[in-house]
Amino acid sequence: MAPMKLYGWAVSPWMARVLVCLEESGAEYELVPMSRNGGDHRRPEHLARNPFGEIPVLEDGDLTLYQSRAIARHVLRKHKPELLGAAGSLEESAMVDVWVDVDAHQLEPVLQPIVWNCIINPFVGRDVNQGLVDESVKKLKKVLEVYEARLSSSKYLVGDFVSFADLTHFSFMRYFMATEHAIVLDAYPHVKAWWEALLARPSVKKVMAGMPPDFGFGSGRIP
Template identity: 90%
Template sequence: VLLISLRKFFSSESRAIARHILRKCKPEFLGAGSLKESAMVDVWVDVDAHQLEPVLKPIVFNCIINPFVGRDVDQGLVDESVEKLKKLLEVYEARLSSNKYLAGDFVSFADLTHFSFMRYFMATEHAVVLDAYPHVKAWWEALLARPSVKKVIAGMPPDFGFGSGNIP
């Protein structure tokens, strides 16, 4: 469990830790330039945490992790999650049809929080779902093109390291 302790402040929630660090070091990633941008960052961070991640988790776990640890794949749960994802991607498509990134026309913490589970989802056979959402796909490809994201990807094997035996 990741834990940050700064004087009397403790947190083990990764988004809270990241927000704290960004407020100190890179406030522009939180939309610090305007209240509207800041609110949009918060909205999309919450959408990731409470809507997207819970839909992606069953897909990622069943398609990548379960086969490597000898657990059965719950195909019904995967199919149900893919259908929920399609509905959610319609919301993303609408947002990204008028904005390059989730909080506006700037890369923000909101975009970056989406990266971890999306990266692993994109390593599954269900990644083709994005083909039906051209603005979502363009957003994803724009994130992947960033040099900092390329560095992060290098440390994130698409199979969580299970295939190589190097489990992170």
Template identity: 60%
Template sequence: MAPAVKVYGWAVVSPFVARAVLCLEEAGVEYELVPLSREAGDHRLPDFLARKNPFGQVPVLQEADDDLTLFESRAIARHVLRKHKPELLTGDGSPGSAAMVDVWLEVEAQQHHPLAAAIVMQCIVSPLTGRAVDQAAVDEDVRKLGKVFDVYEARLSASRYLAGDSVSLADLSHFPLMRYFMETEHAALVEERPCVRAWWEELRARPAARRVAELMPPDFGLGKKADQ
């Protein structure tokens, strides 16, 4: 019998698709990853826009049992954990603990993600797709991300994880993009900060993270194309 949960995304998963898949893996939910072709424009087909995501983006999660279709990776992540593993959203269950998870989820989305994503695009994707690297932009983003990681270092010197002493979605949400960022020459931003380094090593060693990493080749699956 087919899994009741389907995730639509690229065969080589993007950080956004990986966020949804990671939460399903952490929650032990059986799912099917339905691969789409970016090159064929599967995400722009009328049926996809009408039935899955009107903005033509991935991931999309469908639950047959509840006749539910969701898009936006952070919304999918929250839904999966709220339904199957709520402690990853609430910490110790107190309102304050849940609020701290929310705070660091916002930090990931607003402070960490824009800078780390820009660096990954410039340092990994641009060379593989034949585009010039804007080194001045990279240098500025590295400088800014270093300051963000200084805040993380201070936080992680006081608690094992970002939202407290137990892992939460606030930590897990960092994994997909960090998996690629750590393949760039700027991984030293993490390595030279001992608390951030220990946090990252523990995060990537989680069984669910290891399984998801197998779907995320360091070259985004673009290496073969770049060599052709």
């Protein structure tokens, strides 16, 4: 069977979510680089893959998928279902889903404004909305209190084993931790230990190598 094809640019946090899961699964895949600056995501051939003109997109035989969490789940369901909690109880699988949703609806929405304002806006000539950053950091601390409580009783979010619930967090946390506000984690020792455990994983190290902390703006490596 031909390897899966993943379309996009590696610096994207949404691509990173899928790439980490592909690496964890050991599945064979081909990364098809695209240029955001070149408008590849707006070309007819890509709109045929994803009518919203976004990345990542995965082709697996006759199946074409978009939305990073959906792609990641498909990859893991097919190649490493234990990362979805499939090797354990229904309760474990349910808790994987809970924390994937917590990332999507609680953590990522407060990380995004910090990342965009602290990293991207200065490079593209946009004003930094410091008020939004400050408010987002305040909200982040509340969210991290919940994570700290959870991680005080287990190494990872669902238990003492890594799962998609943990891996899905890498994408935006990677860039947040490149901002001046990364010191916030010092007040949450269990969260910090969890993050350091994720960073030690070979899959994360490999994907992170393609994610410069400034999204490539400083080095001219913008896709």
